[in-house]
Amino acid sequence: MKFRLYRYNPESGKQPYMQDVELDIDPAGRMLLDALLAIKARDETLSLRRSCREGVCGSDAMNVNGRNRLACITPLGELSEPIEIRPLPGLPVIRDLIVDMEPFYRQYRSIKPWLINDDPVPETERPQSPEDRALLDGAYECILCACCTTACPSFWWNPDKFVGPAGLLQAYRFIADSRDEAMAARLDNLEDPYRLYRCRGIMNCVDACPKGLNPTEAIGRIKALLVKRRV
Amino acid sequence: MKLAVGAHTGTGTWLMQRATAIVLSLALPGLTIHFMLAWPVDFAGWQALFAPLWMRVLLLLTVLALALHAWVGVRDILMDYVHFTGLRLALYLAVIITLAGSVAWLAAVLWSQA
Numbered sequence: 001m002k003f004r005l006y007r008y009n010p011e012s013g014k015q016p017y018m019q020d021v022e023l024d025i026d027p028a029g030r031m032l033l034d035a036l037l038a039i040k041a042r043d044e045t046l047s048l049r050r051s052c053r054e055g056v057c058g059s060d061a062m063n064v065n066g067r068n069r070l071a072c073i074t075p076l077g078e079l080s081e082p083i084e085i086r087p088l089p090g091l092p093v094i095r096d097l098i099v100d101m102e103p104f105y106r107q108y109r110s111i112k113p114w115l116i117n118d119d120p121v122p123e124t125e126r127p128q129s130p131e132d133r134a135l136l137d138g139a140y141e142c143i144l145c146a147c148c149t150t151a152c153p154s155f156w157w158n159p160d161k162f163v164g165p166a167g168l169l170q171a172y173r174f175i176a177d178s179r180d181e182a183m184a185a186r187l188d189n190l191e192d193p194y195r196l197y198r199c200r201g202i203m204n205c206v207d208a209c210p211k212g213l214n215p216t217e218a219i220g221r222i223k224a225l226l227v228k229r230r231v
Numbered sequence: 232m233k234l235a236v237g238a239h240t241g242t243g244t245w246l247m248q249r250a251t252a253i254v255l256s257l258a259l260p261g262l263t264i265h266f267m268l269a270w271p272v273d274f275a276g277w278q279a280l281f282a283p284l285w286m287r288v289l290l291l292l293t294v295l296a297l298a299l300h301a302w303v304g305v306r307d308i309l310m311d312y313v314h315f316t317g318l319r320l321a322l323y324l325a326v327i328i329t330l331a332g333s334v335a336w337l338a339a340v341l342w343s344q345a
Contacts, residue, residue: 157311161236188239193310197241200307226242 001025001035002082005046008093016093020082027076032069032083033060035076047096055210058145061088062097068147068208088150090159103159104146104166111163111171111189116182132178139173139218141211142166148205148215154198161194165205165215168196172218175225183225191226244303251300258293287341294337298330 001023008016025035033053040046048071050060055073062071063086065079091099117126149155149164163171171190174180190196196219205215269280281287305326313319 154311160234189237191241192236192238193241193244194238195236197245198307198311223242223245227246230242231246 001027001076003035003039004082004084005039005096006086007046007096009045009095018084025076030076031072032064032074032076032079032085033071035083036071036085047098049098056143058143061145061147061150061210063087063089068151070145070147070210073210088146090150090152090156091146099150101146104144104149104164107149107159107163107167108144108170110195111167111174111186112182113170113174115174115177115180116185117179118181126179128178135176135178136173138213139169139176142169142173142213143211145210147208147210148213151204151208152199153202153204154200158194158198161192162198163190163195165199165219168199168222169213169215169218172222175222187222187226187229190222196222196226244306247299248303251296251303254293254296255300258289258296262290262293281341291334291338291341295334298334302326302330 003021003023005019005021006016007019021039023035023039025038031053033050036046036048037050040048048060048062050072051057052059053072055070058070060071061068063069064071064074065084068088071085085097087093087097087099091101091103094100144166146166148169149166152162152165154162155164168190171186175183175186180186199216199219201216201220203216206213209215266280269276272280281290306323309319309322309326313322
């Protein structure tokens with residue numbers, strides 16, 4: 001199979017370039033990550049992140065034939081050749097397919113992704129009704145791979161100010177949680193022309209999400225809450 | 232450098248964009264059909280189209296909605312691409328003057344004694 005890989009090593013002093021690679025591999029039953037690891041076995045200078053190899057850890061997000069995907073759950077057979085592989089767009093490249101995730105994590109941290117509840121700690125757990133628990137479906141499954149946020153042009157133009165789809169989905173996850181007491185503060189934190197309202201609903205995030213989540217819908221629900229408390 | 236975020240605004244602007252979109256989606260096809268039915272018109276016929284007060288009020292409100300809608304959209308584009316605050320403010324001002332001037336000009340034309 002034919003591959004075109006983005007290569008960049010800042011220590012070499014050379015500009016980034018695309019490397020053509022031929023690999024003898026049977027695509028049946030194999031994922032893109034298998035091919036990349038086979039290429040790395042031949043040329044160990046190829047750098048990429050990977051860990052769980054089953055779409056749970058979210059480390060091997062990359063741009064494959066123009067789409068952000070997880071290499072480990074992308075079947076080789078469904079990709080057209082040459083398979084062009086680049087690092088996630090919109091984040092600084094550290095080396096080859098490894099990007100600096102810090103701008104992404106900074107936005108994630110900014111929404112306080114933890115439960116805020118000042119009540120005395122109960123002896124057992126804090127129970128939820130099945131209906132309240134159902135509100136978290138579609139929000140808690142995010143693995144923070146950054147496929148969605150780095151597919152979003154609003155994040156490309158304002159990565160320092162726009163929270164991005166992954167961060168906003170997580171913000172909604174805590175806003176919707178019946179055990180969380182900080183909804184008003186969380187909405188205050190997001191009500192900003194840049195932090196929330198850079199989203200114009202183009203749904204690149206929905207298209208990119210390898211877990212089939214819908215950040216645009218969550219963003220819509222945040223906006224609906226802001227409208228409700230205002231009008 | 233630290234960034235000042237948390238303006239506590241944006242919801243009103245977003246709501247205005249949605250509301251004006253609804254106004255435009257109703258008014259623009261209606262006005263277009265109204266003009267098409269009267270086509271072709273000479274200058275006197277064209278003037279007669281705008282003789283009723285409701286027509287002039289409707290057109291002015293529609294164009295006002297268009298201007299507000301355009302303001303939010305163009306402001307969004309400038310916020311995306313123009314990161315130097317001074318330049319962005321100057322461009323905002325130019326857009327506001329152009330849009331407000333166009334609406335005022337339309338009002339003057341509609342209510343002029345020709």
